[in-house]
Amino acid sequence: MFVFIIRRVLQTIPVLLGVSLVVFLIMQMVPGDPATLLAGEGATKETIESLRHELGLDRPILYQYVDYVLHAVQGDFGESLRSSRPVLDEIMVRLPITLELALASIFITVVLGMIAGIISATKQYSAADISIMIVALLGISLPSFWLGLMLIYFFSVNLHLFPVSGWGTFSHMILPAITLGAGGAAIVARMTRSSMLEVVRQDYIRTARAKGLKEYIIIYKHGLKNALIPVITVVGLQFGALLGGTVLTESVFAINGLGRLIVDAIRTRDLPMVQGGVLIASVIFVFMNLAVDVLYRYFNKRIDLN
Amino acid sequence: MKPEVVINNTELNVKERKSPKLRHWKAFYKKFKRNKLALVGGYIVLFYILLAIFAPLISPQDPYEIDLVNKLQTPSAEHWMGTDDKGRDILSRLLYGTRLSLTVGFVSVFFGAFIGILLGLAAGYYGKWIDTVIMRIVDVLLAFPGILLALAIISALGPSLINVMVAVGVFSIPMFARIVRGSTLSVRKLEYIDAIRALGATDFTIICKHIFPNILSPVIVQATLRLATAILSAAGLSFLGLGAQPPSPEWGAMLSSGRDYLFSAPHIALFPGIAISTLVLGFNIFGDGLRDALDPRMKK
Secondary structure, eight states: OHHHHHHHHHHHHHHHHHHHHHHHHHHHTSSSOHHHHHHOTTOOHHHHHHHHHHHTTTSOHHHHHHHHHHHHHTTOOOBOTTTOSBHHHHHHHHHHHHHHHHHHHHHHHHHHHHHHHHHHHHTTTSHHHHHHHHHHHHHHHSOHHHHHHHHIIIIIIISOOSOSSOOSSHHHHHHHHHHHHHHHHHHHHHHHHHHHHHHHTSHHHHHHHHTTOOHHHIIIIIIHHHHHHHHHHHHHHHHHHHHHHHHHHHHHTTOOSHHHHHHHHHHTTOHHHHHHHHHHHHHHHHHHHHHHHHHHHHHOTTOOOO | OHHHHHHHHHHHHHHHHHOHHHHHHHHHHHHHHHOHHHHHHHHHHHHHHHHHHTHHHHOSSOTTOOOGGGTTOOSOSSSTTOBOTTOOBHHHHHHHHHHHHHHHHHHHHHHHHHHHHHHHHHHHHHOHHHHHHHHHHHHHHHTSOTTHHHHHHHHHHOSOHHHHHHHHHHHHHHHHHHHHHHHHHHHHTSHHHHHHHHTTOOHHHIIIIIIGGGGHHHHHHHHHHHHHHHHHHHHHHHHTTSSSOTTOOOHHHHHHHHGGGTTTOTHHHHHHHHHHHHHHHHHHHHHHHHHHHHOGGGOO
16 A cells, blocks of 8 residues: 555656646747736836846746746745735635635535435435436536525525625535535435445345345445445545636635636736646645545555556 | 238348448437437437527527616516616527537537547557657646636636637547547457458558547547536636626626626526526436447446
């Protein structure tokens, strides 16, 4: 297991380098010269040239990339063009909010999705099963930003149960977490159902029944444990979708998280901020995938990921 | 009567033996037709395609015509879905918006599929270092969470609907590349490919004529399901103000303008959301049905 973890950690290094290269190259596609943009209108040619030299933009692109990676590894993502503060400082203020939102949403995704999936599988073809699967199908088709607006309309505007926007208290968290977690819950519900249905047809479940075990022990102790293995992968993948989805949810609920920071940075053409934000979110996702692989391996020792 | 039936069957068998492709598609159609839910999905998609084609004929009003006297009107006989903050008829805007959403979906998926298929075929067929390089690129593209890669691309290219198509297309490339590579690998190892190669066929002929047609099923399934994702992502980007710009009747942009009037005129945000959801639902269940009929092994 230890060797596996070390090998898997080493495998993430080229992926991280690749991610940084893609982000770096995308920013090179930006039309116009960053030095001219930074120098502002009316700057002399000499000022622009000296700024270009200062920023290292007159060096070959490979040097610029290596320089960028070396700085990024030390947490230096440059300065925000809008606030002139270090990009990392701004991100670190916003990141905990986004992670809180993502964790609350993944809780909704896992708990709601699994409960619905188990009910569906244990009561296959019942009214409950059909209703859950219809809701799940709707769940993966609803745009999260629209669901968020509708939740605000019903629960905040009409019923006054939750605040319309903002972040900070538990009640602030509920609607955004449902908005962001609902799609994932639908996917997990479908996955849990099909996985459970496959497991309950296995011989050892029949043996457990023949032994006269109670149904809930069969389902929860023998069935669920094995049915969970493929669900873990889906949940791991959902975390990535959630991180991306925070962009929309934070915008709907006016939450000052990392996603909103990136969108605002795109609107104001604050490219170092976009670059830093996208890179950090992607690095978190890569490590999340690593954790999922390790968990997957832990729960299912029979498989060989290599 | 009995001998006649036998003769007919024999004739049919001879015909079918002559055309295995036809038999394959016939079997698919038979299987697909049995799946009522998938048929509903297909009808939903067809319905929206027809709406898009005939939007100018069936729209009650000009989708761009501003009428400030009648702004924020609730649904009525004159305006079935009410009017927006500029007095424009929401139904007409939704009908025209169908064209935009479907175009964005189809163009971006076609773009992503085209590049993804090329990469997947090259990786799966040639293997070795070509496979390693392509699949590492795919791994990197898959390492971006959700729509963040699309956001990064738009930040560089600038907000517009065309750039959304490019961004969402790039976001779809790795999925197609992975699926095509996997299918190509399994087809490449089959004996008939060795036989064709021994007959002197070039790599180009083998890939285009003998491998590609055999990996089409998973590609079609993936493309249908990706259409749903593409339409959702594009609407999301327009909702953030990074896609279609006003006064475009793009559904995501319409939803975005509706959020400012959630207290006074919730219908502005309601109808575009229903439109996006039903179209995406249509593609999802149609895609699920295609998957079950075309390639049951892919069923999760």
